[in-house]
Amino acid sequence: MSADSKNVPMIKMSNVKKSFGDKHVLRGVNLEVQKGESLVVIGGSGTGKSVLLKNILGILEPDEGTIEVDGEVTTHVRGRARVELMHKFGMLFQGAALFDSLPVWENVAFGLIHGEKMSKAQAREIAIEKIQAVGLSSMVADLFPAELSGGMQKRVGLARAIATSPQIIFFDEPTTGLDPIMADVINDLICQSVKELGATALSITHDMASARKIADKIAMIYEGEIIWCGDVKELDNSGNPYVEQFINGRADGPITKHSDYARKKTA
Amino acid sequence: MPIAFVLNFLESIGHSLYGLFASIGRIFIFALKAVSHILMPPFFARITLKQFMDIGFYSLPVVGMTALFTGMVLALQSYTGFTRFNAENAIASVVVLSITRELAPVLAGLMVAGRVGAAIAAEIGTMRVTEQIDALVTLSVNPFKYLIVPRIVAGTLMLPVLVLIGDIIGIMGGYLVSVHALDFSVGSYLKQTYEVLESADVISGLVKAAVFGFIVTLMGCYHGFNSGRGAQGVGAATTNAVVSASILILIFNYVLTQVFFS
Numbered sequence: 152m153s154a155d156s157k158n159v160p161m162i163k164m165s166n167v168k169k170s171f172g173d174k175h176v177l178r179g180v181n182l183e184v185q186k187g188e189s190l191v192v193i194g195g196s197g198t199g200k201s202v203l204l205k206n207i208l209g210i211l212e213p214d215e216g217t218i219e220v221d222g223e224v225t226t227h228v229r230g231r232a233r234v235e236l237m238h239k240f241g242m243l244f245q246g247a248a249l250f251d252s253l254p255v256w257e258n259v260a261f262g263l264i265h266g267e268k269m270s271k272a273q274a275r276e277i278a279i280e281k282i283q284a285v286g287l288s289s290m291v292a293d294l295f296p297a298e299l300s301g302g303m304q305k306r307v308g309l310a311r312a313i314a315t316s317p318q319i320i321f322f323d324e325p326t327t328g329l330d331p332i333m334a335d336v337i338n339d340l341i342c343q344s345v346k347e348l349g350a351t352a353l354s355i356t357h358d359m360a361s362a363r364k365i366a367d368k369i370a371m372i373y374e375g376e377i378i379w380c381g382d383v384k385e386l387d388n389s390g391n392p393y394v395e396q397f398i399n400g401r402a403d404g405p406i407t408k409h410s411d412y413a414r415k416k417t418a
Numbered sequence: 419m420p421i422a423f424v425l426n427f428l429e430s431i432g433h434s435l436y437g438l439f440a441s442i443g444r445i446f447i448f449a450l451k452a453v454s455h456i457l458m459p460p461f462f463a464r465i466t467l468k469q470f471m472d473i474g475f476y477s478l479p480v481v482g483m484t485a486l487f488t489g490m491v492l493a494l495q496s497y498t499g500f501t502r503f504n505a506e507n508a509i510a511s512v513v514v515l516s517i518t519r520e521l522a523p524v525l526a527g528l529m530v531a532g533r534v535g536a537a538i539a540a541e542i543g544t545m546r547v548t549e550q551i552d553a554l555v556t557l558s559v560n561p562f563k564y565l566i567v568p569r570i571v572a573g574t575l576m577l578p579v580l581v582l583i584g585d586i587i588g589i590m591g592g593y594l595v596s597v598h599a600l601d602f603s604v605g606s607y608l609k610q611t612y613e614v615l616e617s618a619d620v621i622s623g624l625v626k627a628a629v630f631g632f633i634v635t636l637m638g639c640y641h642g643f644n645s646g647r648g649a650q651g652v653g654a655a656t657t658n659a660v661v662s663a664s665i666l667i668l669i670f671n672y673v674l675t676q677v678f679f680s
Binding site for chain 2 (some may be wrong): 205208209210234235237238240241242244245246248249250251261262265266267311312315321
């Protein structure tokens, strides 16, 4: 490995803009995630966190700016090249997004069978390994997603995200809708599986307990821009009034003065 | 005041026309994309086979019942009409020609639009809303190949098979009523049926069926894939899939008939 390839960030977004009609969701996002690092993007609802992830994944295409993955510009990659690129990624969705027509093990093995063309028997073995790795019994393998609780579905979603041993894993609000104990269990599983894979992690959340637990670095998105980015240890001394209001969950502050919250109050 | 009213009126017409053409364009691009994915590997054989069962085999009861009762009522109705001109002998030909050329493909298409088109739109729409389609993308699987191609292929190939079976059942329905209720002789009814039927009648009906099968599954996939958010979005997608498929079937039925028999 040459010296400079070490310094190439795994994900780099430069001035990424995305609008839907006259709604400007991303207004020039600059963000870097280094290899092996876990970055958590925090921000209120509707500030463009999900759109940010979907732009990197290519589910949405940015209007302006560039996105680089592992030093390669991927902003407008489509078709088969995009499918190839997706091998690098794994993602845990907010609602787990399990395929309800398939049993649990086939959900976990999906990327192995269809993406990597592995034989079903072999994929099932790996799937059951991963199901056990997220703390579920192998009995669960033949159940259907609808038969599982929300916490179990999240675990299966995590198992599916890590099954293909991706280099980059995205976590979309991993703890939303879970009780505090289950949320912490999921946080632990995320830390553990990211460490085991040596993967780069990018998460979005508004759960501060979760953010503090899984992050190396934290970035805050506000009105479509990254307004603060720093080490998780610096979070409490950020000196940024927006960040301070958000992490302390106060109703009074600069965010509520001129934003959705204020508009909702007057409406 | 009257001028403002007229302008408003014109504006709303222009707006709907603009929307209509935009939708036609989007559907056309969607169809082209689907067809290009049909031709390019990888293929999902097992999933396509499952769609053959869902769309073809499980539609048999609905299509069979429709054809049976249509054939029966056709014999009864033409009997009441034709006796007034002493033309009872034409009943067999009316039944066999209307069934094969017109009624079996169109009615089967409409029934399948209700049964299959709605199911496709609801399923794919729910997958869109619950991010399962995005999940496919992150697992290196193209949703067009995995979700849309199998359904369109199955619909286009299975509807002709359904219609062929419907042809047979429909003609049999007309035969049963004519022979058992209207006292026709078995021999002369069958002889007339054979004499008047040409392979072009059946084949044109089957070509129509293939087109209708494509339309039904395409509309189901398109509206499901572009479903709005939440339960309401999926509901609207389902309605739109059935309504647009039904209307397109009727329009294309006329166009194809014009092409075949002019």
